[in-house]
Amino acid sequence: MLKAEGIVKDFGGLRAVNNCSIEVEKGSIVGLIGPNGAGKTTLFNVITGMYKPDAGKVTFKGENISGLRPDQICQKGITRTFQVSRELKIMTLIENVMLAFKDQIGEGIIRGILNTANVKQQERENLKKALEILKALKLYDLRNESVVILSGGQRKMLELGQALATEPKMLLLDEPTAGSTVTETGMMVNFIRRMREEQELTFLIVEHKMEVIMGLCDKIIVISYGEKLMEGSADEVRQNEQVREAYLGREA
Amino acid sequence: MIYLGFGIITGAVLALPAVGLSLLCRNAKFFNLAYGDQLGLTAYLVLFFNVSLGLNFLTSVGLSLIISAMLGIFFYWIIFKPLREHGGLILLVASLGLAFIIHNTELAIWGPNPQKFNIPFETGLRLGPFIVTPIQLTVIGLSLAMTGGIFALLRYTGIGRAMRATSDNIELAAIKGVDTERTFIWTWVICSATAGLGGVFLALITTLTPWTGFTALLLLFAALILGGVGNLLGALVGALIIGMASECAGIIPVLAPYKIAIAFAIMCICLVVRPSGILGKERGF
Amino acid sequence: MTSFIIGIITVVAIYCIVVLGLNLRWGYCGLLDFGVAGFFLIGAYTTAILISAPSESFLFGVKYTVGYGIGWPLGLIAAAVVSGFLAFLIGIPTLRLRGDYLAIVTIGVAEILRYVAINEKWLTRGVQGIRNIKRPFESFFAAASLPSDIILLVLTLAILALFFIIADRIYVSPFGRVLRAMREDEVVTSFLGKSVFSFKMLTFILGGIYMGIAGGLFAMYTTAIEPYQFIPTYTFLIWACLIVGGSGNNWGAILGGALLMGLFIQATRFLPSVAGQPQLIPAMRYIAVGILLIVVLRLRPRGLLPEKAIKIKE
Numbered sequence: 001m002l003k004a005e006g007i008v009k010d011f012g013g014l015r016a017v018n019n020c021s022i023e024v025e026k027g028s029i030v031g032l033i034g035p036n037g038a039g040k041t042t043l044f045n046v047i048t049g050m051y052k053p054d055a056g057k058v059t060f061k062g063e064n065i066s067g068l069r070p071d072q073i074c075q076k077g078i079t080r081t082f083q084v085s086r087e088l089k090i091m092t093l094i095e096n097v098m099l100a101f102k103d104q105i106g107e108g109i110i111r112g113i114l115n116t117a118n119v120k121q122q123e124r125e126n127l128k129k130a131l132e133i134l135k136a137l138k139l140y141d142l143r144n145e146s147v148v149i150l151s152g153g154q155r156k157m158l159e160l161g162q163a164l165a166t167e168p169k170m171l172l173l174d175e176p177t178a179g180s181t182v183t184e185t186g187m188m189v190n191f192i193r194r195m196r197e198e199q200e201l202t203f204l205i206v207e208h209k210m211e212v213i214m215g216l217c218d219k220i221i222v223i224s225y226g227e228k229l230m231e232g233s234a235d236e237v238r239q240n241e242q243v244r245e246a247y248l249g250r251e252a
Numbered sequence: 253m254i255y256l257g258f259g260i261i262t263g264a265v266l267a268l269p270a271v272g273l274s275l276l277c278r279n280a281k282f283f284n285l286a287y288g289d290q291l292g293l294t295a296y297l298v299l300f301f302n303v304s305l306g307l308n309f310l311t312s313v314g315l316s317l318i319i320s321a322m323l324g325i326f327f328y329w330i331i332f333k334p335l336r337e338h339g340g341l342i343l344l345v346a347s348l349g350l351a352f353i354i355h356n357t358e359l360a361i362w363g364p365n366p367q368k369f370n371i372p373f374e375t376g377l378r379l380g381p382f383i384v385t386p387i388q389l390t391v392i393g394l395s396l397a398m399t400g401g402i403f404a405l406l407r408y409t410g411i412g413r414a415m416r417a418t419s420d421n422i423e424l425a426a427i428k429g430v431d432t433e434r435t436f437i438w439t440w441v442i443c444s445a446t447a448g449l450g451g452v453f454l455a456l457i458t459t460l461t462p463w464t465g466f467t468a469l470l471l472l473f474a475a476l477i478l479g480g481v482g483n484l485l486g487a488l489v490g491a492l493i494i495g496m497a498s499e500c501a502g503i504i505p506v507l508a509p510y511k512i513a514i515a516f517a518i519m520c521i522c523l524v525v526r527p528s529g530i531l532g533k534e535r536g537f
Numbered sequence: 538m539t540s541f542i543i544g545i546i547t548v549v550a551i552y553c554i555v556v557l558g559l560n561l562r563w564g565y566c567g568l569l570d571f572g573v574a575g576f577f578l579i580g581a582y583t584t585a586i587l588i589s590a591p592s593e594s595f596l597f598g599v600k601y602t603v604g605y606g607i608g609w610p611l612g613l614i615a616a617a618v619v620s621g622f623l624a625f626l627i628g629i630p631t632l633r634l635r636g637d638y639l640a641i642v643t644i645g646v647a648e649i650l651r652y653v654a655i656n657e658k659w660l661t662r663g664v665q666g667i668r669n670i671k672r673p674f675e676s677f678f679a680a681a682s683l684p685s686d687i688i689l690l691v692l693t694l695a696i697l698a699l700f701f702i703i704a705d706r707i708y709v710s711p712f713g714r715v716l717r718a719m720r721e722d723e724v725v726t727s728f729l730g731k732s733v734f735s736f737k738m739l740t741f742i743l744g745g746i747y748m749g750i751a752g753g754l755f756a757m758y759t760t761a762i763e764p765y766q767f768i769p770t771y772t773f774l775i776w777a778c779l780i781v782g783g784s785g786n787n788w789g790a791i792l793g794g795a796l797l798m799g800l801f802i803q804a805t806r807f808l809p810s811v812a813g814q815p816q817l818i819p820a821m822r823y824i825a826v827g828i829l830l831i832v833v834l835r836l837r838p839r840g841l842l843p844e845k846a847i848k849i850k851e
Contacts, residue, residue: 048728074730086725088718095847098711099718100729106711107731109739113706123711166730283637285571334835341569341636345776346834348571352773353827360820466769470648473641509656516645523638524630
């Protein structure tokens with residue numbers, strides 16, 4: 001579904017991503033691991049349009065999306081979350097989710113001012129959908145609260161909820177369990193599995209927690225110093241010498 | 253040809269405050285809209301000492317520069333430092349407020365009419381195809397020399413290195429032991445002094461009104477954007493180009509009153525074609 | 538006396554429209570517009586040129602005719618269109634860049650417009666300005682009469698009310714939701730699929746329309762305009778109104794406009810002017826406003842009235 005071929009990204013004199021190629025099949029959950037600074041987030045940023053690749057191209061469902069703007073890529077069906085979750089603190093939870101829905105008629109300035117019947121109708125429908133999303137994430141009771149009272153794990157869940165509201169075909173999650181408690185991590189993992197089953201979503205996940213990656217992912221890609229070290233199943237990765245050296249040694 | 257001469261003079265005079273403004277913006281992380289009026293204010297202070305009090309011109313300049321530098325620190329303490337937490341946009345609004353306070357103070361005290369310093373009138377000398385007065389030559393020379401001085405300061409002195417460090421990465425600088433607060437104060441002092449000197453030079457080559465500062469501000473920002481925001485050499489190059497281009501526009505009679513507009517048009521084209529400026533780096537501040 | 542009071546309310550209402558326009562740009566969208574006077578100018582001059590009866594001026598023996606004598610509704614609409622278009626032109630290069638750049642460009646554009654007004658005498662009669670701008674329904678009610686003042690006041694208040702309602706509706710609409718999101722974090726909003734540039738551009742244009750129509754009303758109010766009425770000082774005053782009143786809040790915009798433009802500027806008209814220094818008192822007023830602006834920024838940056846809270850009904 002998603003193919004990134006030969007991606008190169010330089011920052012000043014530093015090469016953050018060096019000729020990296022990854023592929024994510026439809027309906028799979030792929031993990032992206034590697035030491036800090038290996039270039040995982042940069043790769044995310046290139047795929048989702050924050051940076052233009054200096055070389056290489058990104059295709060999604062056969063279509064070339066390299067160099068598109070982030071909002072365009074989101075419209076194509078790829079949504080990402082952030083390493084340090086960036087929800088909008090001035091808004092309540094429910095507003096954060098309602099913001100994210102696609103094709104809102106009320107976002108046109110004239111229709112928004114006139115507040116016609118179909119704008120109101122769509123707002124009601126979106127509100128229902130948003131409440132359901134929050135219920136599924138166990139955040140329903142906090143729906144009218146400001147985001148600032150959420151815990152780290154809850155913030156990540158909210159971010160995921162926002163991402164789901166954009167009706168994506170594929171989700172790129174950057175450390176979705178960072179700052180989460182054990183319970184919250186478990187919830188997140190189950191939720192991702194559920195989404196794959198029920199909504200047929202495809203996932204590419206950056207993670208540092210080994211138990212999450214090993215338990216969740218069909219395929220794992222290892223990145224180190226901006227290059228793809230190897231890819232394979234959880235067992236293959238666990239047993240690979242280079243990977244152990246580069247990374248797992250400390251955690252295994 | 254005369255226009256080219258004016259252009260060179262204007263460019264040279266703008267060079268020093270342009271570099272100063274670039275340095276200030278890089279360190280303080282916002283566009284200081286009051287900078288232009290700091291130029292004008294110092295010129296008015298010189299007017300006060302020189303014309304009203306009858307002091308010798310050079311003494312007047314010296315005193316005014318000192319006061320200007322002190323005012324710079326004052327503005328930093330009272331206005332810009334406490335608002336730093338709110339971010340660049342609020343600082344911009346505050347600097348606009350300050351610019352108007354200064355502008356109207358000048359207007360209130362000295363009135364709207366053009367003023368001139370109390371210095372002997374001079375006739376022009378012929379220098380090749382140009383006609384220049386000795387004062388204009390001195391101004392060009394001093395301005396360029398001082399600009400060079402700023403570069404030397406940044407390269408070779410301790411405070412210069414400190415300023416470069418804090419403008420690049422303030423947390424890193426603090427960790428390495430740089431006294432960032434002292435550096436900020438010194439930055440404001442130096443940059444207010446460059447503004448002040450720029451104002452004096454400018455008043456020497458044209459007349460002084462409460463709008464001189466503001467108009468200079470427009471030209472300076474055009475210079476900065478053209479040369480690349482955050483790039484000091486770019487500010488110098490930008491100032492020279494803007495100075496020359498705006499004056500040379502006077503060649504075409506219909507464009508003569510629009511000298512500022514030409515500078516702006518250049519700036520706008522630059523923003524569309526190459527927002528990072530001629531010499532700019534992508535990161536801006 | 539009544540005429541005088543009606544006049545003050547009218548001009549304050551006109552400035553309140555401008556502050557509403559600025560609130561759209563800065564309060565809702567975080568756009569730094571330091572060229573308010575420019576949009577106001579272009580609205581005023583467009584209306585003035587279109588509305589006033591053809592009048593002739595002589596310059597170095599050459600005769601210029603300025604004025605087309607068109608009716609006031611078209612004059613105002615034209616002001617809106619021209620001002621909105623100006624916003625569009627400015628927006629294309631600058632809205633994709635950092636906010637500070639918009640600030641600088643708008644300052645410059647406003648000043649350039651003023652130079653054009655001063656120098657292009659064939660269009661604007663230069664520093665003489667445009668006189669005898671027709672009031673609405675001037676054939677029935679002479680310009681200097683009380684009924685004419687009342688008509689203009691009613692028109693201004695009606696437009697102010699309409700613009701207020703529009704601005705308020707925007708705030709609670711999904712469009713407004715995206716604006717509030719963008720103000721806090723443009724990156725995230727973009728990644729959620731919203732085209733940030735279009736939202737900024739639409740808001741910028743609408744703000745321009747507000748300011749342009751206010752300019753047109755101003756031209757009809759004063760019946761004579763000249764370039765000096767559009768100096769950057771007025772941009773600064775409008776900003777002060779918004780910051781003091783409460784940016785992000787439309788009532789705050791009105792409050793700030795009424796307080797500053799009404800009380801402050803108009804009320805101190807009664808102070809005797811110092812002989813020989815006619816600019817002293819006005820200048821001191823502005824100094825006071827500037828100090829007030831900075832004090833408010835330091836002590837209560839949100840202004841007097843905070844932003845409206847949004848409640849979602851279920």
